[in-house]
Amino acid sequence: MIKPTLIQNGFEIYKQALNVEAQKQLVDTIGRLIVRSPFYQPTMPRTGKPLNVKMTNMGQYGWVSDINGYRYQPTHPKTMQAWPDIPQQILDIWQCFTGNSLTEFNRSNPEQKLSHWPQPQCCLVNHYSANNKMGMHVDMDEQDHITPVLSISLGDDAMFRMGGKQRGGKTNGIKLLSGDIVIFGNEARLNYHGVSKIYSGTSGLLNKPGRLNLTLRRVT
Numbered sequence: 001m002i003k004p005t006l007i008q009n010g011f012e013i014y015k016q017a018l019n020v021e022a023q024k025q026l027v028d029t030i031g032r033l034i035v036r037s038p039f040y041q042p043t044m045p046r047t048g049k050p051l052n053v054k055m056t057n058m059g060q061y062g063w064v065s066d067i068n069g070y071r072y073q074p075t076h077p078k079t080m081q082a083w084p085d086i087p088q089q090i091l092d093i094w095q096c097f098t099g100n101s102l103t104e105f106n107r108s109n110p111e112q113k114l115s116h117w118p119q120p121q122c123c124l125v126n127h128y129s130a131n132n133k134m135g136m137h138v139d140m141d142e143q144d145h146i147t148p149v150l151s152i153s154l155g156d157d158a159m160f161r162m163g164g165k166q167r168g169g170k171t172n173g174i175k176l177l178s179g180d181i182v183i184f185g186n187e188a189r190l191n192y193h194g195v196s197k198i199y200s201g202t203s204g205l206l207n208k209p210g211r212l213n214l215t216l217r218r219v220t
């Protein structure tokens with residue numbers, strides 16, 4: 001069983017979970033993905049102000065945000081095409097880190113101890129440039145708030161902030177590096193989190209400065 005490097009505010013952090021070869025394969029996969037399903041600039045509900053990051057998705061549902069609100073939908077909002085499937089390499093990472101993580105073994109219902117979480121239905125891909133951030137928020141647009149969320153960091157280092165159940169509460173920060181994985185499960189599934197800083201140029205993985213974050217979620 002793979003053990004997390006540390007658990008902070010209920011978030012399980014697996015430092016250097018993916019080696020450089022696996023990280024490069026993921027970057028190649030995303031390079032192919034964006035030919036068909038390009039990054040676009042999402043906007044805020046109501047105000048229509050641009051979000052900090054650019055986004056695209058893989059899977060049955062993609063998370064989108066625009067003037068009409070946050071939601072999941074089966075098609076890319078610009079191309080109107082279905083999102084590409086989540087590739088096997090990413091499903092294998094899901095299986096490895098959610099299947100083995102404490103998240104599963106800690107569950108109070110003993111009958112669920114050996115079960116496997118259902119497959120993710122969304123892989124949101126966020127692209128951060130040098131000055132981008134992500135405000136503190138809870139992942140709660142899914143119908144499923146039980147299956148853990150898995151987040152993969154690629155490229156430049158980022159300061160990931162972890163809070164609790166209250167907006168504006170005390171937070172702890174950890175620098176996420178390329179290849180790190182975070183699981184938000186159990187009590188952390190609905191905890192506040194965000195990204196307060198990108199350390200631009202700290203990784204040579206992408207062909208220019210920037211950070212990619214892949215977030216895998218069960219939606220329904």
Ligand code: SIN
Nearest residue numbers: 134151160195213215
């Ligand atoms: C998110 O919470 O949607 C992204 C977190 C990250 O970029 O590490």
Ligand code: MN
Nearest residue numbers: 137138139193
């Ligand atoms: Mn989130």
